[in-house]
Amino acid sequence: FTIDICIVMIAVGMLMCVIRLLKSPHLADRALASDTLGVELIGMVILLGMRFMTSAFIDGVLILSLLSFAGTVAMAQYIARPHLRHKQVKSNEKLEDLA
Amino acid sequence: MTPDSATWLLMAAIFCPLICGTVSLLIPRPFILPRLLLILCGPVGALLMLGHFTFHSGVGGDTAFVEWMPLLHLNIALNPDHLGLFFAYLVSGIGVCIVLYARGYFGKDADSLFRFYPYLMIFMTAMIGVALSDNYMMLMMFWEMTSISSFLLIGWERDTPLSVRNAMQAFIVTGAGGLCMLAGLIFLGVHTGEWTITGLLTAVQHGQIDFSATPMKVCFVLLFLGAATKSAQFPFQFWLPGAMAAPTPVSAYLHSATMVKAGVFITGRFWPIMAANLELWPMIIVPLGAFTMVYGAFVALQKTDLKKIFAYTTVSQLGLLMCMYGLAAYKYGHGEAHGGEHAEAEGMAHAAAAAPNLIWDVTQILNHAFYKAPLFILAGAIGHIATRELPDLKGFYHKGGQAKIMTIVLLLAGYGLAAGPFTLSFTAKEFFFYQIAHALETTSNPMFWILVAAGIATGMFNVAIFIRLCTTMLAKPDEKHDEQHHDDHAHGHGHGEHEHETGFYAALLWIPGAIIVAFQYICGMIPYAYDYLFGWLDPSKHFYDGFHTLMGNELPLVWDAHLGLPLVMSLIAIGLGCALGFGKFLRGTFNDPCDHLYPGFYTMTTKVVGPRAFGLVQRGHAGFYVGAVLVAMVALFVWSIGGKFGSLVWPEGAVTETFAQLLPGLLLCGMVCLTALLLPVVMNRASRVLILGMCGFSVAGVYYLYKAPDLALTQLSIEIVSIILFLLVLSLVPDLTPKTRKAVPIRLVISICVGLVMFWLTLSSTNVNRPEMPYVNKDGQNLPNLGEYFLRNSHHGIDSMAVPENQVYGGVVSKAIDPNEVHDNALDEAVSHATQDGEKSYLIHHGGGGNNVVNVILVDFRGFDTMGEITVLGLAAMGVWTLLRRRKKSGDYNDPSDFEDSGPEPLKAEG
Amino acid sequence: MCTSVILKVGARLIVPLSLVFAMYIYFKGHQTPGGGFVAGLVASVALIVHRMSFGSDSLRRMLPISERYFIAVGLTLALGTGMGAYLQGLPFFTSAHGYLHLPTTIEHTYDFEWASVMAFDLGVFLVVTGVVVGMIDVLSKEIQ
Amino acid sequence: MLNIILDILVIAFLIFGIFFMFVAAFGLLRLPDVYHRMHAATKGVTLGISGLMIAAAIHHAQAHDANVVNIIANVVLVIMFQFIANPVGSHLLAKAAKLDNAPVWEGQIADEEHNPVSE
Known part of the structure; x- marks a missing residue:
C-alpha cells in the first residue's frame, strides 16, 4: 500500500500549519492550536498504525483523545484563572483601605 | 575467658550505661526513685563487668578482633590495658557518685531528671568507649559522641541564650579538634598501615616506622590539636570556663574528672609510641603545658565565681598533665638513648619501659579527679543553698548544720587542690617536681629552670586559692553585713524553685563529694592503700616500691618526699602561696582575654563574611540556579569524556531505512527540535507550557514511529499531567520572568548543549555491550545488549521463533524526555517487533510474566527498582x-x- | 475554576468511561502495551477532569478512601507481593518479588493469564493515581 | 473480490478524513479571531478523526483476523468520545476566552452575554 505514504505526507502538512498558529496573538488561540495539534497527532498515529499493520495503536488513540480533552479543560481553567486573581487584587485594595 | 567472650563483655560494659539510659526513658516521669535505681545500675553494671574482666583475664587481656566495617577500617578492637581500664574505672566510679549527686541536685524536679539522665548515660558510654577502644575509627566514633553529649549537657537550659552560646562554643572547638584528630588518625593509619594502637605499638617496637618522615610529624601535630582542644590547652581553653553554664553535676563529671581528661588520655595512649622517636614531641608539649598550667592558675586566682575558679584550676591541672607527658619523654627517651648509663637511670628506663604507661600520669589523673570532682559538687551544693559568688559566701560556715558540713568537705577538697602534705595530690605534685628536677639534671639546659619557676608559681597560686577560700568561708559573720545579704540571697538565687528537701536526699548534695575526698586522703596518707586500691592496675610494679625506686629513699612514713630539689620546690610554693592568699595582692578581677575569641569569630562569620559570600551565590532567581546546575553538568560531562567526541557509540543498524519511516521520522524529529528551540525564545509563560506540551507530544509521536506504543502512552500521560500541574502552579506563582530579551541567547546555548549531552548519554547507555560481562540468556548464548537479554528472557523465550537477523534491536530514539523510561527505549524497539508480526503471538513464559516486554521488565525483572x-x-x-x-x-x-x-x-x- | 453545566454533563459521561478504560489497560497490561503505570496515569487524569468539573468535595465523596491512603495501600500491596514470594522460600529473587504464575486459563476466547506480578502492578497503579490526584488536589485547593 | 471493495472503501474514508483534518488546520490558520478559529478547528477535527478511525478499522480487520471485535469496539468508542469531548472542550475554551476578553473581530453583530438581542 504505497498510498498511505502520501497520506502520511498530508498529515505532515497539517501539523506544520498548526504550529504557525502557536505564535498567534492571544493565549486562547494558542490553547486551541495545541488542542488541534494533539488531534493531528492522533490522526498521525492512526495512519502509522495502518502503515505498520499493528492493532495495538488503537488503544493508544483512545488514550490520546482522552488526554488531549483533559489538556483543553486544564487550559480553559488556566485562562479563566487570571480572572480570579483580579478578584484577589481587588479584595486586597478593600482590605488596605479598611485597615 | 575466651577472647570472644571478653570482647562481648567489654562491649557490654561500654554500652551498659547507654542501654540503661534509654530504658529509663520508658519509666514515666514522676517515678524518680525507680529511675534513679535504673540509672545507677548503668555505671554499676559497667563497673561489675570491667571487674569481672580484669579479675578473669587480667589487665591487658587479649580480646578478639571483630570485623564491622572493614572497608572503613572501623572494626571492633578493644585494648583493655592499664591506661584504658584505669580510665574506664575512673569514669564509671565517679559516674556512680555523680548520678547520686544529680538526684540531690535536681531534687524533686522530675522532668529535668527525665531528660538529664539519658544525656549523662550517653556521655558515660562514650567515655568508656574512648577508654577501651583500640581501633582508630572506633576511638573517633566515641570521641565525637563525647563532644555531642557535652554539647547537649552544657546547653541544658535551652532557653537561656548564654548556655546555648557556650554549648555551641564548646561543641565547635572540640568538634574542630576532633576533626583534626580524625585527619591525623587516618593519616597515621594510611601511612603506617596499622589501624589499631596495639598494632602500631608492635610496629614501633620492631622499628618498622621511621618517625623522621614528615607525614608522621603531621600526624603528631593533628593528634595533638585534637587532644589540646579537648583538654583545653592554652589557645583553646576558653571553652571550658564557658562550659560552666552547665548544671553542676555536668561540670563535676565532664569538665573536671573525665571528659577533659580524654585529650590527656589520647596523649597517654600515643605517648609511648610517639615520644620515643619524635624529638618534636617535648618541644611542643612541655612549653605549652607549662604555660597553660601557670596561666590557668593565675586567672583562677582572680575569679570570684566558685565554679569559674575551679574551671581555671582544671585548665591549669590539664596543662600540668600535658607537661608531665612531655617531661616523661625526656626520661623515657633519655633512658633509651644512653643505655646503661648508671643503675638509677637503668632502673628508670626499665621501670618506664616495662609498663608502656607511666604510673605518674595515672596518679596525677586520679588525684585531680579526686579533689576536683568534690570541689565542683560542693560548689554546686553551696550554690544550691546560697550563692556561688565567693565574696557573698562570707561566714557561710556559721549558717547552720548543712552549711557547716559542706564547708568542711569543700575545704578538705580545697586542701587537695593546694596539694598540701598528707594528700595524694602532694605525692603527685612531688612526682611532677621530681620529673622536672630529673630532666634538669640529665639535660641541664637552662630552659628547665623556667619550668621549675612555672611549677612553683602554679603551686603558689593553688595554695593562695585554698587560703582565700578558707578566709572567706570561716570568717566571723559580721551581723550587719550578714542580714542584708542573707534575705535577698536566701530565696532569690538558688537553682530555680527547688525546695530543699531535708533528710537523705538533701545529704545527697554533699555525700558523693565526701566519699571522693575520702579517697584523696586515704591514698595520700597511706601509700600502701593506694597500692592496694590501684596497684593491680599496673602488675609490673607496685606504686609504692616503684615510688621508692624512683625516690630512692626508704622513708615509709608520709614524708616520702625526695629530699632533693622537689621538696624544696613544694615548700617554697606553699610558703609563697600562704603569703599571697592572706595578702591583698592580686585581688583585682582579670578575665581571660581569650574569652572573647569565640564571640568575635562568631560575629565575624555571621555579620561580615556570611552576607557577602551568600550574596554571590544566592541570586534569588530560580533561573540562575538551574542555569548554574546545567552548565556544571555539561562541563563535567565534557571533562569526563576528555574531549574524545569520536567515541560516540552509533547504533549498528541504520535506523530509518524504510522510506515510510523516513518522512514522518524527519518531520517529528524536526517538530521536537523546533518546539524545543522555541521554548527559550517565547516570553509568555503559559505559551511556554503549551510549547513544552507540543514538544512532549511530538516525542510521543516519534515513539509511535518507532513502534513503541507502551512508552508513547506513558510519555503522553505524563506530558498531560505535567501540563496540568504547570498550569496550576503558574496561576499561583507571581510572574517574575524578566521581560528583557537579553537572557535568551544564553538560555538557548545552555539548552542546546544540555540536549547534546543527554543525546550522547542515551545513545551510549542503550547500546553499551560490555564484553567482560555479556548478557547470557539461559542457553549460554551471549547477547549483543541489554535489550536482547530482556527480550530473550521475557515471557516466552523469543529464541523459540526464528528472529530475522537483520532486524534492528538497538533502536535509537532522540532525547527521551520521559525520565523513568530512559533505559527502556531500546527495548521498545524489541517490543514493537515482538507485537508487530501479529501472526505468532510471542508469549514469553519462563522469564517474566507477560509478553509485553516493557511491562515485564518494569514490574518483574526490575521489580525492585x-x-x-x-x-x-x-x-x-x-x-x-x-x-x-x-x-x-x-x-x-x-x-x-x-x-x-x-x-x-x-x-x-x-x- | 470555571466550571459550566456543559462541562459537568460531559464529564459525567467521559469520566466513568475513561476509568473503565484505565481498568482495561491495567488488566491487559502484561500481554499488550499498557500496564499499571499508564493505567494509573489515565485514571488520575480522569479523576482530575472530574475534580475540575465537580469540585474537590465531590471527588472526595466519590473516592472510597482519600487519595492519600491510595499510596499507602499501593505500597503495602507492592511490598506484600515482594515479601510473599520471599516468605514462601521461593529462591527466585530474594528481594524481587516471586513469580506465582498460575495459568488459570479460563477457557474462553481469551487466554487470560494471571501472574503474581499483577498485584505488584496494582500497587503501582494505586500509588501513581494517589500521587497525581493528591498533588493536583492540594495545589488547586491552594488556589482558592 | 471482497477486499478490493474494502480497499476502495478504506481509501475513500481516508480521503474523507484527511480532507476534514486539512480543513480544520487551514481554518485555524486563516480565520480572523479566536471564536471563528475554534469553530473550524473542533468541527473539522471530529469528523476527520472519525473518518480516519473507520478507515483504520476496515484496514486492520481486513489485514488480519485477530480480535476484530476488539478493534471495532475501540473505534466506536473513539468516535463516540470525539463527538462528546471536542464540543465540550471548545465550549470551555470559548467561555474562558470570553472571560479573558480575547480580541474580537470587528464585524461582530451581537454580544449575546452582555446586551442580548431583544426579539
Whole structure:
C-alpha cells in the first residue's frame, strides 16, 4: 500500500500549519492550536498504525483523545484563572483601605 | 575467658550505661526513685563487668578482633590495658557518685531528671568507649559522641541564650579538634598501615616506622590539636570556663574528672609510641603545658565565681598533665638513648619501659579527679543553698548544720587542690617536681629552670586559692553585713524553685563529694592503700616500691618526699602561696582575654563574611540556579569524556531505512527540535507550557514511529499531567520572568548543549555491550545488549521463533524526555517487533510474566527498582501535601472569604 | 475554576468511561502495551477532569478512601507481593518479588493469564493515581 | 473480490478524513479571531478523526483476523468520545476566552452575554 505514504505526507502538512498558529496573538488561540495539534497527532498515529499493520495503536488513540480533552479543560481553567486573581487584587485594595 | 567472650563483655560494659539510659526513658516521669535505681545500675553494671574482666583475664587481656566495617577500617578492637581500664574505672566510679549527686541536685524536679539522665548515660558510654577502644575509627566514633553529649549537657537550659552560646562554643572547638584528630588518625593509619594502637605499638617496637618522615610529624601535630582542644590547652581553653553554664553535676563529671581528661588520655595512649622517636614531641608539649598550667592558675586566682575558679584550676591541672607527658619523654627517651648509663637511670628506663604507661600520669589523673570532682559538687551544693559568688559566701560556715558540713568537705577538697602534705595530690605534685628536677639534671639546659619557676608559681597560686577560700568561708559573720545579704540571697538565687528537701536526699548534695575526698586522703596518707586500691592496675610494679625506686629513699612514713630539689620546690610554693592568699595582692578581677575569641569569630562569620559570600551565590532567581546546575553538568560531562567526541557509540543498524519511516521520522524529529528551540525564545509563560506540551507530544509521536506504543502512552500521560500541574502552579506563582530579551541567547546555548549531552548519554547507555560481562540468556548464548537479554528472557523465550537477523534491536530514539523510561527505549524497539508480526503471538513464559516486554521488565525483572520508584513517588507526594497544608493553615495570605468554590462572579449563577 | 453545566454533563459521561478504560489497560497490561503505570496515569487524569468539573468535595465523596491512603495501600500491596514470594522460600529473587504464575486459563476466547506480578502492578497503579490526584488536589485547593 | 471493495472503501474514508483534518488546520490558520478559529478547528477535527478511525478499522480487520471485535469496539468508542469531548472542550475554551476578553473581530453583530438581542 504505497498510498498511505502520501497520506502520511498530508498529515505532515497539517501539523506544520498548526504550529504557525502557536505564535498567534492571544493565549486562547494558542490553547486551541495545541488542542488541534494533539488531534493531528492522533490522526498521525492512526495512519502509522495502518502503515505498520499493528492493532495495538488503537488503544493508544483512545488514550490520546482522552488526554488531549483533559489538556483543553486544564487550559480553559488556566485562562479563566487570571480572572480570579483580579478578584484577589481587588479584595486586597478593600482590605488596605479598611485597615 | 575466651577472647570472644571478653570482647562481648567489654562491649557490654561500654554500652551498659547507654542501654540503661534509654530504658529509663520508658519509666514515666514522676517515678524518680525507680529511675534513679535504673540509672545507677548503668555505671554499676559497667563497673561489675570491667571487674569481672580484669579479675578473669587480667589487665591487658587479649580480646578478639571483630570485623564491622572493614572497608572503613572501623572494626571492633578493644585494648583493655592499664591506661584504658584505669580510665574506664575512673569514669564509671565517679559516674556512680555523680548520678547520686544529680538526684540531690535536681531534687524533686522530675522532668529535668527525665531528660538529664539519658544525656549523662550517653556521655558515660562514650567515655568508656574512648577508654577501651583500640581501633582508630572506633576511638573517633566515641570521641565525637563525647563532644555531642557535652554539647547537649552544657546547653541544658535551652532557653537561656548564654548556655546555648557556650554549648555551641564548646561543641565547635572540640568538634574542630576532633576533626583534626580524625585527619591525623587516618593519616597515621594510611601511612603506617596499622589501624589499631596495639598494632602500631608492635610496629614501633620492631622499628618498622621511621618517625623522621614528615607525614608522621603531621600526624603528631593533628593528634595533638585534637587532644589540646579537648583538654583545653592554652589557645583553646576558653571553652571550658564557658562550659560552666552547665548544671553542676555536668561540670563535676565532664569538665573536671573525665571528659577533659580524654585529650590527656589520647596523649597517654600515643605517648609511648610517639615520644620515643619524635624529638618534636617535648618541644611542643612541655612549653605549652607549662604555660597553660601557670596561666590557668593565675586567672583562677582572680575569679570570684566558685565554679569559674575551679574551671581555671582544671585548665591549669590539664596543662600540668600535658607537661608531665612531655617531661616523661625526656626520661623515657633519655633512658633509651644512653643505655646503661648508671643503675638509677637503668632502673628508670626499665621501670618506664616495662609498663608502656607511666604510673605518674595515672596518679596525677586520679588525684585531680579526686579533689576536683568534690570541689565542683560542693560548689554546686553551696550554690544550691546560697550563692556561688565567693565574696557573698562570707561566714557561710556559721549558717547552720548543712552549711557547716559542706564547708568542711569543700575545704578538705580545697586542701587537695593546694596539694598540701598528707594528700595524694602532694605525692603527685612531688612526682611532677621530681620529673622536672630529673630532666634538669640529665639535660641541664637552662630552659628547665623556667619550668621549675612555672611549677612553683602554679603551686603558689593553688595554695593562695585554698587560703582565700578558707578566709572567706570561716570568717566571723559580721551581723550587719550578714542580714542584708542573707534575705535577698536566701530565696532569690538558688537553682530555680527547688525546695530543699531535708533528710537523705538533701545529704545527697554533699555525700558523693565526701566519699571522693575520702579517697584523696586515704591514698595520700597511706601509700600502701593506694597500692592496694590501684596497684593491680599496673602488675609490673607496685606504686609504692616503684615510688621508692624512683625516690630512692626508704622513708615509709608520709614524708616520702625526695629530699632533693622537689621538696624544696613544694615548700617554697606553699610558703609563697600562704603569703599571697592572706595578702591583698592580686585581688583585682582579670578575665581571660581569650574569652572573647569565640564571640568575635562568631560575629565575624555571621555579620561580615556570611552576607557577602551568600550574596554571590544566592541570586534569588530560580533561573540562575538551574542555569548554574546545567552548565556544571555539561562541563563535567565534557571533562569526563576528555574531549574524545569520536567515541560516540552509533547504533549498528541504520535506523530509518524504510522510506515510510523516513518522512514522518524527519518531520517529528524536526517538530521536537523546533518546539524545543522555541521554548527559550517565547516570553509568555503559559505559551511556554503549551510549547513544552507540543514538544512532549511530538516525542510521543516519534515513539509511535518507532513502534513503541507502551512508552508513547506513558510519555503522553505524563506530558498531560505535567501540563496540568504547570498550569496550576503558574496561576499561583507571581510572574517574575524578566521581560528583557537579553537572557535568551544564553538560555538557548545552555539548552542546546544540555540536549547534546543527554543525546550522547542515551545513545551510549542503550547500546553499551560490555564484553567482560555479556548478557547470557539461559542457553549460554551471549547477547549483543541489554535489550536482547530482556527480550530473550521475557515471557516466552523469543529464541523459540526464528528472529530475522537483520532486524534492528538497538533502536535509537532522540532525547527521551520521559525520565523513568530512559533505559527502556531500546527495548521498545524489541517490543514493537515482538507485537508487530501479529501472526505468532510471542508469549514469553519462563522469564517474566507477560509478553509485553516493557511491562515485564518494569514490574518483574526490575521489580525492585519499581518498588523504589513508587516509594519515592509516594514520599514526594507526601512532601507536597505537608508543605502546602501547613501554609494553608497558617493562612498567611488573605483568604478572601467572599469566594466560593465555583469560581468567578458571572459563572456563579450556574455553579 | 470555571466550571459550566456543559462541562459537568460531559464529564459525567467521559469520566466513568475513561476509568473503565484505565481498568482495561491495567488488566491487559502484561500481554499488550499498557500496564499499571499508564493505567494509573489515565485514571488520575480522569479523576482530575472530574475534580475540575465537580469540585474537590465531590471527588472526595466519590473516592472510597482519600487519595492519600491510595499510596499507602499501593505500597503495602507492592511490598506484600515482594515479601510473599520471599516468605514462601521461593529462591527466585530474594528481594524481587516471586513469580506465582498460575495459568488459570479460563477457557474462553481469551487466554487470560494471571501472574503474581499483577498485584505488584496494582500497587503501582494505586500509588501513581494517589500521587497525581493528591498533588493536583492540594495545589488547586491552594488556589482558592 | 471482497477486499478490493474494502480497499476502495478504506481509501475513500481516508480521503474523507484527511480532507476534514486539512480543513480544520487551514481554518485555524486563516480565520480572523479566536471564536471563528475554534469553530473550524473542533468541527473539522471530529469528523476527520472519525473518518480516519473507520478507515483504520476496515484496514486492520481486513489485514488480519485477530480480535476484530476488539478493534471495532475501540473505534466506536473513539468516535463516540470525539463527538462528546471536542464540543465540550471548545465550549470551555470559548467561555474562558470570553472571560479573558480575547480580541474580537470587528464585524461582530451581537454580544449575546452582555446586551442580548431583544426579539
